[in-house]
Every structure is written in C-alpha cells, then in structure tokens.
Amino acid sequence: MTTANTGAASNNSPSPIEDVVLALERLRARCPLTHCMTNEVVKDITANVLLAVGASPAMVEHAEEAQEFATMADALLVNLGTLDDVQMEAMRRAIPAYQRAGKPWVLDPVAVGALGVRTRFAREIIAHRPALIRGNASEIIGLCGRASRGRGADSGDSAEEALDAAGELTARTGAVVLVTGAVDYATDGARVRSCANGHALMTRVTGVGCAQGALAAAFAAVCEDRLEAALATAAVMAVAGEIAAARAAHPGSFRVALLDELSRIDGEILRQRARIA
Template sequence: MTKTTPSCGTLLAAMRQANPLVQCITNDVAMNIAANVLLSAGASPAMVSAEEEAGEFARIAGAVTINIGTLWAGGVAGMLAAARAAKDVDKPWVLDPVAHYATGFRRRVVGELMALEPTILRGNASEIMALAGEASRGQGVDSGDSAMAARNAALTLARRHGCVVAVTGDVDFVTDGTRSATIEGGSPLMPKVTALGCALTCLVGAFAASTPDQPFEATIAALALFAVCGEDAGEQARGPGSFQTLFLDSLSALGSERLDAEARITML
C-alpha cells in the first residue's frame, strides 16, 4: 500500500472495530465456511436471501455479497432485490459470478446483476476473462487460467462498469481501472477446501462495509488477510482438514501489525 492510503492492518482494525453486518447471499456449499470465516475475522454474517426479505435486509446491512454458485430460479429475485436495495441506499455490494459462462441461465442472471453496478467484482481468472468477452479455459467452477492472464480483462471490466475487480488465484490481481496491485501468499491447500473462494467474497464485503469510500483498498486488505492466514495455516497443516481449522484460527488471531509486516503487496 502507498503512504497516501491506509495500511491493511489499519483496515483490519477498523473492520474488527465496526463488526459490520454482512448480508451473504451465497451458494449452498459455502454458507457454513463463509459464516465461520467472517466470524473468525471479526465481522457478523447474515445469510438472508429470500425474495420476501432480501431487499429490506440489504438496507440495514453494512454490505451485500452475492454468489451465484448454486443458482436457482427462486433465488434470483432475492439477489436482484438485494442488489437494487444496496444500490438505492449507496451500500457496497460484491458480486461473485461463479461459472457464469457455463449456461444460458447463468449468463442471463449475471447480465442482470452487472447492470445493477456492483461495487466490487471478485472471481477467478476464467470467470473474469469470459465476462470481459475474452476466451478462457474455465471448466465448471474451476479456473484454467492464471490471475495475471486476466489482467487486461480485469482492467476492461473495471473501466466499463466503474467497479473494483479482484482476480484471485496463485497470485491475486486487483484493479479499479486506474490503480492496480498484486497480492502474493496463500497455500496450495486452499483449493482443496471447498468454498474458500466464496468465503473470500464475503470477507471482501466485510472490509468494504467498514471502509465504503475506499473499495480498492478494502479489497486489497481482505485478499492480503486471506493470503497471510492461508500461508500461516499451510505451514502447520497436515492436509485439507487440519488446514481449515488452522486457517480459521489464524483469521481470528492475526493482528494488524503482523498483517502489515507479512502482507506481500505490489502496487503496479
């Protein structure tokens, strides 16, 4: 981070102090780990997605996160209502366009959500490249491309939609169309634990909720926290099972000073 922006540690302390309420409209697989990640990091998750209340709840939440992983017709109305409400009251909202290229249904829904101008877009390289109209090697929810391969696509989307775009992978790339950064860290065990990427989307929402006027910095801080804690847990873990427990413990225990000391961020 530069001297003119708050450090990741400062943003982590602010998020924990705020204990923001984050509306997590996520997929069925991700609900448990997403809630535990937010609780461990210092935020308050709410898995509110029904059409009858999603829009109303979005008005009181600090941020909204929407993940289309297990998409179904009955859930789309709740997603759209929450996104509209967040936009109406100027609350940050984060879109995770999981495998949006796989079916016509997904492409239509993501198009409707993108029209509601997400504050932050977080996806893997293949998802971001496909969303920008580039050829990708994605297969289902898995990326076949590196984060840096999606750099131009991320810049295109950020400028086209006026949002922050985060491409996550072995090295993460974040841009607002003008400024860009990479974040290194994490562990090879992270892709072996289901829905950690989905949980990261919710964590980005938590940081954005506590720093709504700085979505670029908030996104970097969330990704840096994930990377440092992932690396920490990976050094101790014997496999994916122990990694998940150690990762949650690290999210809870990591302090601001250590985050600033260990975060590997390069401003481009």
C-alpha cells in the same frame, strides 16, 4: 520484524500495507453486518470466516426479506454458485435495495462463462454497479465475455489475461475487480495492486474463494476506497492461509487452522508476512 512492506511498492498510497492494517482494524471496530446471498455448499464456512475475522454474517434468503434487510445490513454478497430461479428473483430485489440505500454489494461470479443461465444473469446484474467483483481468472475472463480455457486454478488462464479483462470490467461497471489465484490482483482501472501470499491447500477446501467474496463485502462496508478493500481481502485471507498451511498439512485440519489464523491475524503479522506490491 521485516521491513519489506514499509511503503516501497505503492502507486498512490504511501503505504498499502498500512492501509490494509487500518482496514482490518476498522472492520474489527465496526463489525459490519454482512448479508450473504450465497450458494448451498459454502454457507457454513462463509459465516465462520466472517466471524473469525471480526464481521457479522447473516444469510437472509427470502426475496421480501432480502430486500427489507438492505435497510439493516452494511453490505451484500451475491454469489452465483448454486443459482436457481427463486434465488435470482431474491437477488433482483435485494441488489437495487442496496443501491438505493447507498450500501455496497459484491459479486462472486462462480463458474460464469462456463454455464448459460448464470452468465446471462451476471451480465444483467452488473448493470447495478457492484462495488467489487471477486473471482478466479476464468470467471473474470468469462464475465467479461472473452473465451476462457477452463475451470479455475487448473484452467491455464493467465493472470495477465484476467487482469486485462478486469480492466475492461472496471471501465464498464465502475467496480473494483479482485482476481484471485497463486497471486491475487486488484484493480480499479487506474491502479493495480497484488498480493503474493497464500498456499495451494486453499484450493483443496471448498468455499475458501466464496468466503473471500463475503470478506470483500465486509471490507467494502468499512473502506471508502474499494481498491483498499480488495487488497485487504486478498492479504488477510492469503496470509492467514499461508500460516495455517505451515501447521496443518491436510484439508480437514487446514480448514480449522485457517479459521484460527483468521481470528489471530493482526497488524504485526500482516506487516511481517504480506507480500504486497
């Protein structure tokens, strides 16, 4: 075992890697019921990622049921990937119900900044205090209202610009922001953590980022400290992706290997592999 992550690089916690390990253990012990209001493309991989890690997925869509489900589920994901009027109405009912129940909700602002309806909608719903916002650099910059250069990983938007926008978003909404990319950054405004694992193949399988948003909701359900939830989300997905890519070099087999590695990942693997600062 290496000793690279035994406590050197934290801000407040004596050992962020041990916080991540404990968060994963808590998630597996509690198996949080994670309500995913997500896009048409990624429902399958999202449910399977949650199951592989040890959470319990549920895709409840009808507006009345989505509101009702806030009394049963542990956390909500709101992903805007294939937003339509019916889904907007359901999200407008579900989000305040989670707030009333004192349960966390997570926003994945897919393509916000690039398209009008979802950008206006995202700016409307962040008034309801999401626990966590997860997006790529362009989406975080776009949600903040700044000009982004383009789309996702290929946009040229820098992590520094996104982290600056993330700081502004935390101040406005109270949410922890997780910016994903080659290096993932999490901030609560006061603290910044990073995770430098992962593999480019993760961007060649649709839904890895979206499934990570659902994982963030599951971790938010078991971590009072939402920065810890965000770091655990980043580390678990990126370490599993890195290991999967070492034995599956193409997107189809990588997708399967990723699910396998997400179910296999544990404290020992995280301590050996996670490059957290």
